[in-house]
Amino acid sequence: MSNKHNLLEKIASRTARVGVIGLGYVGLPLVVEFAGNGFESTGFEVDARKAEILNRGESYIPDVSTSEVAKCVAENRLKATTDFSQLKEQDIIIICVPTPLRKTKDPDVSYILAASEKIKETLRPGQLIILESTTYPGTTDEVLKPMFDETGHVLDVDYFLAFSPERVDPGNEKFNTKNITKVVGGVSSVSAEVAAAAYGAIVDRVHSVSSARVAETCKLLENTFRAVNIGLVNELAQLCHTLNIDTWEVIAAAATKPFGFMPFYPGPGIGGHCIPLDPHYLSWKARMHGFEARFISLAEEVNSRMPEHVVELVTKGLNNHRKPVNGSKVLIVGVAYKRDIDDVRESPALAIIEKLQQLGADVSYADPFVPEIHLEGNGSRIQAIELSQSAVTGADCVVIVTNHSAVNYEWLAENAKLVVDTRNATRGLSEERFEGKIIRL
Ligand code: SAJ
Numbered sequence: 001m002s003n004k005h006n007l008l009e010k011i012a013s014r015t016a017r018v019g020v021i022g023l024g025y026v027g028l029p030l031v032v033e034f035a036g037n038g039f040e041s042t043g044f045e046v047d048a049r050k051a052e053i054l055n056r057g058e059s060y061i062p063d064v065s066t067s068e069v070a071k072c073v074a075e076n077r078l079k080a081t082t083d084f085s086q087l088k089e090q091d092i093i094i095i096c097v098p099t100p101l102r103k104t105k106d107p108d109v110s111y112i113l114a115a116s117e118k119i120k121e122t123l124r125p126g127q128l129i130i131l132e133s134t135t136y137p138g139t140t141d142e143v144l145k146p147m148f149d150e151t152g153h154v155l156d157v158d159y160f161l162a163f164s165p166e167r168v169d170p171g172n173e174k175f176n177t178k179n180i181t182k183v184v185g186g187v188s189s190v191s192a193e194v195a196a197a198a199y200g201a202i203v204d205r206v207h208s209v210s211s212a213r214v215a216e217t218c219k220l221l222e223n224t225f226r227a228v229n230i231g232l233v234n235e236l237a238q239l240c241h242t243l244n245i246d247t248w249e250v251i252a253a254a255a256t257k258p259f260g261f262m263p264f265y266p267g268p269g270i271g272g273h274c275i276p277l278d279p280h281y282l283s284w285k286a287r288m289h290g291f292e293a294r295f296i297s298l299a300e301e302v303n304s305r306m307p308e309h310v311v312e313l314v315t316k317g318l319n320n321h322r323k324p325v326n327g328s329k330v331l332i333v334g335v336a337y338k339r340d341i342d343d344v345r346e347s348p349a350l351a352i353i354e355k356l357q358q359l360g361a362d363v364s365y366a367d368p369f370v371p372e373i374h375l376e377g378n379g380s381r382i383q384a385i386e387l388s389q390s391a392v393t394g395a396d397c398v399v400i401v402t403n404h405s406a407v408n409y410e411w412l413a414e415n416a417k418l419v420v421d422t423r424n425a426t427r428g429l430s431e432e433r434f435e436g437k438i439i440r441l
Contacts, residue, residue, distance in 0.1 A: 003126045003158060004190060010091055011197045014038040018198075019090030021115045023050050023080060026132060026166040027096030028061045032068055033177045035078035037202045042090065043080035044118075051080035063170060088122035092198050094130045095119075096166065100277065107136055107281050109143070116147050123151045125158040128194050130184075131212075132166045134219050134278050136285040139163075140212035141187045155188060162186040162195035163212035165219030171341055181205040185215030223278040224296055229264040230275070231299030234306050237266035237441050247441065248424045266441050268401050268422040269306035269348025271337025276303070276346045307351035310422055310441070314356065314397050317418045317439045323396055326360030331395035333387065333412065334402025335367045339423075342369035349401040350375060353382070366391065368406055392416050400425045413438060 001009075010016035020031035021044040028043070035041040045051045053060050057070035072078035087093060097111035112133055119129055129148070131140050140163040145155060153159050164184045169175060182199045184206055186192025196206045209215050233251065240247040247266055255263040270276050279300070283293040315325050335349035336342055344350065349365070354377045356363045365373070366387035374381050385391055387407065392398060398416040400409070403423035413419055413426050419438045426438050 004156070004160070004194060007091060007126055007128060007160070007194055008197055011194075011201055014201065015040075016091040016198070017042070017089055019044055019087055019093045021084075021087075021093065021095050021118070022097040022111075022133075023047075023054065024096065024098070025061055025063070025170050026168050027094075028054075028059065028064050029168060029177050030094060030096060030132070030166075032059075032064055032072060032078065033202045035072035036068060038077065039201070040076075041072070041078050042086060043078070044084055044087065045080055045082055048082050051082055054078070054080035061170075063168075063172075063176070084118040085122060087119055088124055091126060092128045092130070093119055094132055096132045098273070099133045099135050099281070100273075101280055105280050105284075107284050109135060109139060112139065113143070116144050120147050120151055123148055123153055123159060125153065127158075128160040128162070128191070128198060130162045130164055130195055130198070132164055134165065134223070134274070134281065135216060136281040137213045137216045137220070138285065139216060140185075145187055156190040160186070160191040160194045161188075161212070162191050163215045164195065164199065165215060165222070167222075170343075177203065179204050181207050183207045183209060183215050183218050185209040185212045185218075187212050217282070220278055220282040223274050224282055224299075226264070227270065227275050227279045227303065228295050228299040229262070230267070230270055231302040233264045233266045234269075235302045238309060241441070248427060265424070266422075267306065267348070268310050268352060268441070270303045271345065271347040271349075272343065273345050276300075307348045307355060310348075310352050310399065310401070310420065311355045311359070313420045313439050313441070314361075314399060315359070317420055318397055320436070321396070321418060324360075325356065328361050328396040329394060330356050330361045330363050331385075331391055331398045332363060332365040333367070333398060333400050333407060334404050334423075335365050335370050335373055335384075336402050336404070339403050340369070340405055344370055344373055347402075349373075352399065352401060354378065364391070364395075367402065368404060387412075389415055 018034040018039045018041040020027045023043045023045045031041045031043045057073040059066045059069045095115045097115050100108045102108045167180045182203045184195045192208055196208045200206050237247040251263050254261055279296040283296040286293040318328050337347040353363050354375050364385050367384050372383050392415040397418045399420045400423055403425035409425045413429055413434050422441045
């Protein structure tokens with residue numbers, strides 16, 4: 001029987017062994033999902049601590065329940081290891097490693113290459129390799145395939161190769177690994193068929209596309225779509241500010257259109273590990289082919305300028321109170337990159353704090369999810385303070401950068417001398433009562 005039919009058989013009978021490289025917010029839910037569906041699954045990690053926690057039957061990712069991990073580990077369907085030689089035992093290997101940007105904003109695929117080198121060392125007939133890490137179009141067929149071909153094994157005869165974008169949305173109660181449609185693109189149609197069968201065993205819907213490149217580009221479109229539309233409303237916010245028009249009211253009105261419109265909201269800038277980074281993978285590839293992806297660079301230009309715009313609003317607000325920024329006490333409320341999470345990666349709050357510090361402000365922050373931040377620019381670390389009445393009344397300006405649900409914004413506005421609200425968290429508070437005290441983005 002051919003390797004293809006043998007592997008399809010193993011998938012159908014759930015005897016295929018699944019390995020996932022990288023047990024972060026993408027890899028951990030995925031390996032647990034396969035284990036939960038009866039596949040003997042192994043997580044491969046360079047971080048021994050993560051492997052130990054998982055082997056103890058515990059989860060370190062909020063969206064993955066410890067009880068689910070404990071059950072799979074107890075039933076010997078899930079384990080984690082730092083021993084990558086065990087990759088040779090896997091029939092399906094899925095790569096879920098980070099794809100950051102270099103300082104030059106060029107793609108850093110070093111983690112993908114490191115994982116692929118490990119797979120190459122033990123590549124054997126009958127293995128399906130799938131890349132999930134977000135990357136530029138062509139990575140799977142131009143970079144990974146040649147690496148695996150060097151072993152002498154032949155695509156679709158010995159091994160199979162595909163790309164499938166991750167669509168994990170941390171904290172999303174409604175959408176999870178099982179009910180989010182899985183886009184799958186093979187380096188060939190045979191590889192596509194095998195990869196679709198693998199995911200078909202654990203998700204409700206698989207959407208197969210004609211190539212790995214289509215799947216790679218699909219992911220980049222999804223996140224570039226967000227970056228560009230956020231850039232559009234951030235520019236609109238600056239325009240409306242100039243025209244003294246309430247941006248949020250404009251967007252709420254536009255959102256009443258039942259078709260052909262999707263609301264995005266202005267903010268202090270964009271953070272996270274996806275939206276600020278992914279579009280640069282597409283624009284980098286475009287540039288390699290002499291094409292300038294202008295929407296992407298324009299969105300980056302607008303979005304990355306928002307921290308400066310926020311500092312301008314703070315400056316203007318303090319000046320209205322006849323106070324210079326220099327020497328003023330500024331309290332930042334919320335530093336995570338979006339509400340109700342603890343992740344500060346690329347958070348615009350960090351840029352806002354550094355800019356205010358450069359202007360001589362005495363900056364502190366309060367965030368129930370983030371006990372400490374590290375400012376890369378000046379290397380300093382700041383501990384969070386409690387959002388107490390004295391902290392608010394003692395500040396010359398309070399800046400709402402992330403609108404965590406736990407904060408009472410009416411109380412905040414009542415006790416603050418001046419509020420710069422970058423998230424419309426104080427909407428609904430009566431204008432008369434807070435006349436001149438609240439500046440909104
Ligand atoms: N942001 C705005 N205005 C908006 C939406 C977001 O300023 O209208 C800001 C956020 O505050 C944040 C950044 O942009 O700083 C990114 O926000 P996001 O809502 O896109 O959240 P992420 O970064 O967690 O994006 C993830 C992505 N998921 C995957 O890549 C698998 C994205 O595709 C999801 O659409 C998004 O979650 C989501 O919808 O929550």
